[in-house]
Amino acid sequence: MEKLELKNVYKYYVQGTVEAVKDLNLSLKSGELLAILGPSGCGKSSTLRMIAGIEEITKGEIYLDGEIINWLSAKERNIALAFETYALYPHLSLFENIAFPLRIRGRKDQEVRKEVKKIADMLDITNVLGKLPSEVSGGHQQRTSLARALIRPASLYLLDEPLSHLDTQQRTEFRIQIKRIQKTQNLTMLFVTHDQLEALALADRIAVLNLGVLQLKHLQSALLICRIHRHLQRHILLRQ
Ligand code: ADP
Ligand code: MG
Numbered sequence: 001m002e003k004l005e006l007k008n009v010y011k012y013y014v015q016g017t018v019e020a021v022k023d024l025n026l027s028l029k030s031g032e033l034l035a036i037l038g039p040s041g042c043g044k045s046s047t048l049r050m051i052a053g054i055e056e057i058t059k060g061e062i063y064l065d066g067e068i069i070n071w072l073s074a075k076e077r078n079i080a081l082a083f084e085t086y087a088l089y090p091h092l093s094l095f096e097n098i099a100f101p102l103r104i105r106g107r108k109d110q111e112v113r114k115e116v117k118k119i120a121d122m123l124d125i126t127n128v129l130g131k132l133p134s135e136v137s138g139g140h141q142q143r144t145s146l147a148r149a150l151i152r153p154a155s156l157y158l159l160d161e162p163l164s165h166l167d168t169q170q171r172t173e174f175r176i177q178i179k180r181i182q183k184t185q186n187l188t189m190l191f192v193t194h195d196q197l198e199a200l201a202l203a204d205r206i207a208v209l210n211l212g213v214l215q216l217k218h219l220q221s222a223l224l225i226c227r228i229h230r231h232l233q234r235h236i237l238l239r240q
Contacts, residue, residue, distance in 0.1 A: 001066050003188045004028040004051065004156055009060030011046045011212075020046040022212040024060070028156075031186040033179070035199035038209035044192040045084075047209070048158045051190070053077050064155060082149035084142075084161040088133040094144045095120075095129040101152040119147045122177050138165040143174065150181055157182075157189045163198070171195075175202050 004027065011021035021043040028034050036044050049055035051062055053074035062069050069077055080101075088097045095116055096103075102112045120126045123143040128136050133144070142165045149157060159178070163171045179202055182189050193199050199206050208215040 002027040002063070003030045003032070003065065004190070005061075005063040006047075006051070007061045007063070009047070009050065009062065010058045011043065011050060011055065012058045020212050021050075024209075024212075024214055026207055026214065028188060028190060030188050032204050033182050033187075033189045033191060033202060035191045035193060035203035035206045036209055037193055037196060037199040037206050039194055042209045043212040044194075044209060045160055048081075048083075048160050048190065048192055051156070052079055052081050052158055078155040079158060080149040080152060080154035080156070081158045082146045082160070082162045084164050088141055088144060088148075090133055093130055093132060094125060094136065094140070097133070097144055098129075098147045098151055101148060105152070115151055116147075119151050122181065123147050123174065139167070139170060142166065146174075146178070150178075150187075155188070157187050158192075159189065160192045161194070162191075163193075171198065172201075178202065 006024050006026040009021060009024040009026075010019075012019055024043075024047060026034070026036075026047075036047060038044055046055060050057045053069070053072060053076070057070055064077060064079075088094075089100070092100070098116050098119065099112045102115060107115075116129070117126065120129055123146060125140055125143050125147065128140050133141050136144075142162060146159070146162045149159065149162075162178075163174055166174060175198060178189075178191075181187065191199075191202055193202075
């Protein structure tokens with residue numbers, strides 16, 4: 001059974017005048033990392049927000065573990081999110097921001113400390129855990145948001161450009177960490193990026209979106225096409 005399935009999904013804004021996602025069909029197996037790759041404005045975030053339940057689906061169906069989730073609220077879906085905009089709690093330290101998903105599940109303090117330390121070490125933010133979000137850099141805030149998403153068990157992890165505020169070297173370093181966490185814990189992950197190298201480095205499969213329409217789904221074909229049409233790489237206009 002597929003872990004996640006999108007069937008003929010559409011997203012229109014402003015009474016249908018903006019067609020952000022058009023007839024999108026996607027599926028994701030358990031333990032798989034699928035990257036959605038595409039230029040800015042092609043509908044990546046809209047897709048993730050519909051899956052997360054924070055944006056209404058205009059048309060189509062979304063299934064998680066075989067059950068339709070269209071009408072479930074975000075809280076009722078067991079989905080963890082890390083978005084490009086960090087959405088951290090400003091009055092909580094980075095430690096408490098990361099601990100939050102465990103605290104609301106009533107986990108013991110000792111266990112919370114252990115889990116926060118483990119994920120903070122992986123994302124190299126241990127030395128700033130006592131600080132407030134406003135006291136650290138955008139890169140630290142983004143890694144905190146990522147740590148908060150990854151710290152708890154979830155059916156599905158949605159990461160929307162989670163490394164966009166880091167420099168090139170850090171991006172390389174932390175995508176290796178994300179991949180390691182995803183593989184060792186067998187997490188099912190949908191990763192959104194406009195960076196082709198990032199998608200190629202991370203994903204088991206790549207879905208290329210352009211103007212809200214899916215262009216290509218398989219990594220092997222993506223690699224092949226990249227080699228054939230080098231000049232197209234920068235524009236991410238890959239076609240089947
Ligand atoms: P991406 O994440 O790939 O950059 P988005 O999903 O954010 O793309 O946006 C897709 C399209 O939908 C863009 O044209 C964007 O301007 C539009 N859009 C996104 N959110 C809204 C909104 N709340 N209201 C109106 N248009 C929106
Ligand atoms: Mg986006």
